[in-house]
Amino acid sequence: MVWFREVEYMRGFAALAVIAVHVSMNYTRIPAVNPLALLDVFIYIAAHFAVPVFIFVSGWVLAARYAGDYSVGEFYRRRAKTILPPYLFFTAFYLLVAVEGTIGFAGVPSPERVAEALLLGNAAYHLWFFVLIIQLYLLFPLIVRGYDRIDRFGASLFLLLALFIVQILWNAGAHLAGAFAGPEWYTALIRLFPSHLLYFVLGIHAARHTDDCRSALRSIPPGWVLAAAGAGALLLGGIWIASVIHYGSLAGTTLAVFCIYRILEPLYYVPVIAVLVLAAWRLEETAGRPAAATRSFGEHSYGIYLVHPLVIAAAASLWASLTGLAWADWPTYPAVFIAAVLGSYAGVRLLSGVPYAGWVLGESRVRREPLQ
Structure with missing residues (x-):
C-alpha cells in the first residue's frame, strides 16, 4: 500500500486552515488596529500553509x-x-x-467579466487555486519526467534546492512587478505555476522516496520539527503584526515587507508539512473519533473548499441578524468558523448523495481512485 491514508488527514488539516484563513481575513473590516485585528492577522498569516499543503499532496x-x-x-x-x-x-x-463578508446577489456579469474570472480564477477569493492546479496538471507529465531523469543521477535534492531559490525569486519578483508595472502583473504572476512549484515537486519526491522520507522524518525529534514550524509562524505572523501596527493597515505595508515575507515563507511551510505528517501518523496510531473525523473531513475537502465561502457568508449574515454582532466583535470569528466547518462538511456530505452532484463537488475523486 502506498503512503496514502495519511494524505486524507493532511487534506483535512489543510481544509481547516483554508476556512481559518477566509474567516480571519475579515480583520480588514475592523475599523481600528486593536488586539482582535492583530490576532486575526496572525491567524490569517499562520494558516496560509493550506494551499502549499494541497499542492504538496497533489504532487504526492x-x-x-x-x-x-x-x-x-x-x-x-x-x-x-x-x-x-x-x-x-x-x-x-x-x-x-x-460572498465577500456577507451573502448577496452580484448581478449578471458581462462577457468580459466572465472571461476574466475564468482566466484568473477571481469569481470568488478562493478559486485562484484552480488556475494554479490546472497548470500543474497540464505540466505534470513533463515535470515528473524531468524529476525522474534528474533523480536517476542522484540530484533530486539539488533540484529541490534550485526550486526553492527559483520560487522565492519568482514570488518576490511578482511583488516587484506589481509595485512598478501595475497590480495586474502581480495578480497574473502569482497565479502561474512557478509560484508553488517547489511544493508540487516536493510531493513527487515524497512519492518516489516514501521510505527514505519516512525514515528521515522519524530520525528527527518531533519537538524540533514542531519548534521549527512554530518559530516560522511566530516570525511571519510577527512581521505582519509589526507592519500593521506601524503602517496602520495591511494596505499601507511597504514592498520590502512583502518581499521579506516571500523569502521566508518556504522556511515555514516545509516544516509545517512535516508537522502535519507527524500529526497524521499520531492520529492513525491512536484511531478513535478524532482520527475518523479528520479523515472524513479530508475525504470531502475538495467539496468543502468549493462551498465554504458561501457557508462563511451565510453564517456571518445569520449571526449578525440574530446577535447584532459584526466582524468587529470577538465572538463572531469562532462562531462563524465553527459554523463554516460544520456547515461545509454537512452540506457536502448531503449533496454528495444527489445524483451527479459528486462530479460538481469533486466527491468522486479520492474514493473512486484508491492508491494501491
Missing part, C-alpha cells in the same frame, strides 16, 4: 498513482473530469452570488 498522489508507463491521454481525461466541472460550475455560481 499523482506521482504515486502515475509511476512507470501510463497513458498521458488517460491522465488528462481523468484530470479534466476532476477539475473542469467544479471550476466551471462554481465560477458561474460565484459570479452571480457575492
Whole structure:
C-alpha cells in the first residue's frame, strides 16, 4: 500500500486552515488596529500553509498513482473530469452570488467579466487555486519526467534546492512587478505555476522516496520539527503584526515587507508539512473519533473548499441578524468558523448523495481512485 491514508488527514488539516484563513481575513473590516485585528492577522498569516499543503499532496498522489508507463491521454481525461466541472460550475455560481463578508446577489456579469474570472480564477477569493492546479496538471507529465531523469543521477535534492531559490525569486519578483508595472502583473504572476512549484515537486519526491522520507522524518525529534514550524509562524505572523501596527493597515505595508515575507515563507511551510505528517501518523496510531473525523473531513475537502465561502457568508449574515454582532466583535470569528466547518462538511456530505452532484463537488475523486 502506498503512503496514502495519511494524505486524507493532511487534506483535512489543510481544509481547516483554508476556512481559518477566509474567516480571519475579515480583520480588514475592523475599523481600528486593536488586539482582535492583530490576532486575526496572525491567524490569517499562520494558516496560509493550506494551499502549499494541497499542492504538496497533489504532487504526492499523482506521482504515486502515475509511476512507470501510463497513458498521458488517460491522465488528462481523468484530470479534466476532476477539475473542469467544479471550476466551471462554481465560477458561474460565484459570479452571480457575492460572498465577500456577507451573502448577496452580484448581478449578471458581462462577457468580459466572465472571461476574466475564468482566466484568473477571481469569481470568488478562493478559486485562484484552480488556475494554479490546472497548470500543474497540464505540466505534470513533463515535470515528473524531468524529476525522474534528474533523480536517476542522484540530484533530486539539488533540484529541490534550485526550486526553492527559483520560487522565492519568482514570488518576490511578482511583488516587484506589481509595485512598478501595475497590480495586474502581480495578480497574473502569482497565479502561474512557478509560484508553488517547489511544493508540487516536493510531493513527487515524497512519492518516489516514501521510505527514505519516512525514515528521515522519524530520525528527527518531533519537538524540533514542531519548534521549527512554530518559530516560522511566530516570525511571519510577527512581521505582519509589526507592519500593521506601524503602517496602520495591511494596505499601507511597504514592498520590502512583502518581499521579506516571500523569502521566508518556504522556511515555514516545509516544516509545517512535516508537522502535519507527524500529526497524521499520531492520529492513525491512536484511531478513535478524532482520527475518523479528520479523515472524513479530508475525504470531502475538495467539496468543502468549493462551498465554504458561501457557508462563511451565510453564517456571518445569520449571526449578525440574530446577535447584532459584526466582524468587529470577538465572538463572531469562532462562531462563524465553527459554523463554516460544520456547515461545509454537512452540506457536502448531503449533496454528495444527489445524483451527479459528486462530479460538481469533486466527491468522486479520492474514493473512486484508491492508491494501491
